[in-house]
Amino acid sequence: MIGVIDAHSPEVQEELADLISQGEARELAGGGIQFQQTVLILGCEVEIKEAERGEAHFLVYLPTLDAMQAFTRWLSERCKNVHLSSQRIHASIRELQDTASDLGGTVVPAHIFTPHKGLYGSCTDSMKEVMDPALVDAVELGLSANTRMADQFSELWDKTFLTNSDAHSLGKIGREYQSILMEGRSFAEWRKALRREEGRGVSVNYGLTPQLGKYHLTACQGCQTLLPPDSALRCPVCGFKRVVRGVAARIEQLADRELGQHPSFRPSYVEQVPLEFIPGVGPKLLQKLYDSFGTQMDVLHRVTEQDLASVAGEKIAALIVRAREGALGVQAGAAGTYGRITDR
Numbered sequence: 421m422i423g424v425i426d427a428h429s430p431e432v433q434e435e436l437a438d439l440i441s442q443g444e445a446r447e448l449a450g451g452g453i454q455f456q457q458t459v460l461i462l463g464c465e466v467e468i469k470e471a472e473r474g475e476a477h478f479l480v481y482l483p484t485l486d487a488m489q490a491f492t493r494w495l496s497e498r499c500k501n502v503h504l505s506s507q508r509i510h511a512s513i514r515e516l517q518d519t520a521s522d523l524g525g526t527v528v529p530a531h532i533f534t535p536h537k538g539l540y541g542s543c544t545d546s547m548k549e550v551m552d553p554a555l556v557d558a559v560e561l562g563l564s565a566n567t568r569m570a571d572q573f574s575e576l577w578d579k580t581f582l583t584n585s586d587a588h589s590l591g592k593i594g595r596e597y598q599s600i601l602m603e604g605r606s607f608a609e610w611r612k613a614l615r616r617e618e619g620r621g622v623s624v625n626y627g628l629t630p631q632l633g634k635y636h637l638t639a640c641q642g643c644q645t646l647l648p649p650d651s652a653l654r655c656p657v658c659g660f661k662r663v664v665r666g667v668a669a670r671i672e673q674l675a676d677r678e679l680g681q682h683p684s685f686r687p688s689y690v691e692q693v694p695l696e697f698i699p700g701v702g703p704k705l706l707q708k709l710y711d712s713f714g715t716q717m718d719v720l721h722r723v724t725e726q727d728l729a730s731v732a733g734e735k736i737a738a739l740i741v742r743a744r745e746g747a748l749g750v751q752a753g754a755a756g757t758y759g760r761i762t763d764r
Contacts, residue, residue: 421452422460425505426505449606451606453485466478467507478527480525481525521555529551536635557579558580559579559581563585563634564635564667567688569671583598585627591696633758635753638651638663640657640663641660642662649666693743697758700764708731725737
């Protein structure tokens with residue numbers, strides 16, 4: 421099951437409608453669209469900037485194509501070009517929540533801690549200042565934070581954590597995700613899982629090792645020098661006026677609980693080092709691994725070291741297994757640059 425976050429676009433809607441009319445896809449009774457072996461959940465990402473606040477991104481998920489088309493009509497009166505993705509819209513966050521709710525959908529704050537356009541990273545210190553928390557079923561953590569970090573903030577203790585993320589290329593689709601307990605695949609079942617109703621819920625979160633995220637630590641965007649969390653806006657090294665506060669520092673600023681405390685329903689968080697981060701794994705070897713073992717998730721989590729070595733060699737197989745065990749050295753990412761593995 422995957423979210424299609426450009427589903428507000430009239431062109432995407434036209435394609436979905438054509439697939440349905442041709443019998444290649446079908447709308448499900450519980451919401452969502454079945455296409456071959458995949459269930460599509462229709463979504464849209466929008467940007468809102470309220471007065472005296474920074475921008476923040478929100479994911480809007482709706483159950484049916486009709487509901488998404490109605491949302492597109494609402495959206496078209498509030499943005500410059502409804503055909504594009506991630507549009508800034510002229511509406512308040514609460515107006516967005518009310519609109520989505522009226523259409524049977526939900527709003528999920530996206531990559532909440534990132535300094536660029538995250539709810540807490542850019543917009544507010546507290547969700548209740550800008551949103552109705554009762555209408556927030558879940559939040560998306562983003563690449564630079566994990567469950568241990570986010571649960572230091574008690575405001576999030578009743579929220580389900582999602583670890584999906586933007587997929588700006590084919591290779592990144594499904595790179596971060598969650599396993600969900602549901603009776604079947606549909607929007608209605610997914611919504612029950614977000615609300616942890618009737619035994620549904622997220623059972624495991626799979627996400628990037630936070631230190632590999634692009635905004636984990638505080639740094640200068642100009643010279644990439646790592647800086648203390650409380651650094652001024654101007655870099656003391658190069659004088660550049662854009663010091664980017666890291667996610668780790670932001671969470672520490674907001675934290676009102678000890679590290680390691682979690683609500684009883686919180687599932688485990690499995691940290692992943694994507695194969696593209698493993699030194700020595702290039703496009704050709706990546707394809708060989710896929711041809712031999714199937715998916716990246718098989719390689720990262722299930723294939724034995726011996727079998728990996730038969731395709732990738734002992735050195736790279738050992739790195740993949742050490743990544744699986746959380747034993748690799750990491751140089752943390754900052755100011756828009758991904759972290760990197762230091763072991764070779």
